[in-house]
Amino acid sequence: MQKKITRLLVLFIVLISFTSCSVIEGIFKAGMGVGIFIVIAVIAVIVFIMSKIFERK
Incomplete structure (x- = not known):
């Protein structure tokens, strides 16, 4: 209980x-950074x- 009060x-x-x-x-800055990372990963x-x-054998 004390931990919750401290956090609040x-x-x-x-x-x-x-x-x-x-x-x-x-x-918004954090969201833009995460969005750019997700786009690059995709x-x-x-x-x-x-x-x-399309790998040739």
């Missing part, structure tokens, strides 16, 4: 200390699959 208190302090705009900006998988399909 830390979350509350973090939310108060940041302005809402900076929090939203951080979320392209790499597609290239790998295509190279295995």
